[in-house]
Amino acid sequence: MDGRIVELKTKLEIYRAMAGPGANLADCPIRDVICNISGKWNSLLLAALAEKPYRFGELRRLVPDISQRMLTQTLRDLQRDGYVHRDVFPTKPPSVEYSLTDLGRSMFEALRHLMQWAERNHAAVRDARTRFDAAAF
Amino acid sequence: MDGRIVELKTKLEIYRAMAGPGANLADCPIRDVICNISGKWNSLLLAALAEKPYRFGELRRLVPDISQRMLTQTLRDLQRDGYVHRDVFPTKPPSVEYSLTDLGRSMFEALRHLMQWAERNHAAVRDARTRFDAAAF
DNA sequence: CAGCATCCCTCCGGATACTG
DNA sequence: CAGTATCCGGAGGGATGCTG
Numbered sequence: 001m002d003g004r005i006v007e008l009k010t011k012l013e014i015y016r017a018m019a020g021p022g023a024n025l026a027d028c029p030i031r032d033v034i035c036n037i038s039g040k041w042n043s044l045l046l047a048a049l050a051e052k053p054y055r056f057g058e059l060r061r062l063v064p065d066i067s068q069r070m071l072t073q074t075l076r077d078l079q080r081d082g083y084v085h086r087d088v089f090p091t092k093p094p095s096v097e098y099s100l101t102d103l104g105r106s107m108f109e110a111l112r113h114l115m116q117w118a119e120r121n122h123a124a125v126r127d128a129r130t131r132f133d134a135a136a137f
Numbered sequence: 138m139d140g141r142i143v144e145l146k147t148k149l150e151i152y153r154a155m156a157g158p159g160a161n162l163a164d165c166p167i168r169d170v171i172c173n174i175s176g177k178w179n180s181l182l183l184a185a186l187a188e189k190p191y192r193f194g195e196l197r198r199l200v201p202d203i204s205q206r207m208l209t210q211t212l213r214d215l216q217r218d219g220y221v222h223r224d225v226f227p228t229k230p231p232s233v234e235y236s237l238t239d240l241g242r243s244m245f246e247a248l249r250h251l252m253q254w255a256e257r258n259h260a261a262v263r264d265a266r267t268r269f270d271a272a273a274f
Numbered sequence: 275c276a277g278c279a280t281c282c283c284t285c286c287g288g289a290t291a292c293t294g
Numbered sequence: 295c296a297g298t299a300t301c302c303g304g305a306g307g308g309a310t311g312c313t314g
Contacts, residue, residue, distance in 0.1 A: 082265025083162025
């Protein structure tokens, strides 16, 4: 299946206007990047770590209703993409500190715009939603 | 300060405020908004419609490997949140045109920062990813 | 042309229990 | 303290067929 090639081509066409003519996309970056920061807890943890480094247990207390499984998994995903650095101190008992990398800080700077917009326009979105649902009947 | 710290605290405070008993995290504005633009096809369709209005079939040809089901559903979701306007022309056969609303354009302006970042730093993210996977074994 | 309906399957994410 | 391991329900999303 040549879906990837086709998709790549459409991506190029679609983003030509905003990316400029020199845009040489090696892959489909938007989905690839956005999918990994749009999880249920990702933006929240990124916001926390952008404030200051935190240890595992601190994050757990800071976000009480995240399951331990999802906290581990989300942190690993963020680390895998290079946004988060993981420091292990072989003390007894061991402690692990998480912090944003330069790449993470750079990315969060872009994400901030969207978070800011979301906070300011949340009411408008919710209004549109209820209006749409009402019109459905 | 530069407003950045304030912004981050705001987000954490929003979370803390509703982290009480019986709190529904679906009310978190950031997640509530971001979740609905972070689907598999959402950013792609938004980018397309930000270019110019399109009809249903045009979008289908523009993004060949989206299933018809997902195209319909994604457009409805975007319309529900007030980002997309749906114009029906009762011609024969009927035609439907989709376009961005003012709210949609406003939101896409914020989203663009993230998309641009993704395009520019996609290689760095992929490098980090392969490095992480290699270190695992 | 622009959808809706149906089947089906993957995988996200919560709950719970165990370990170095 | 900072994780792994396992089970499982439900939402997300693809393929196909039918309609006004």
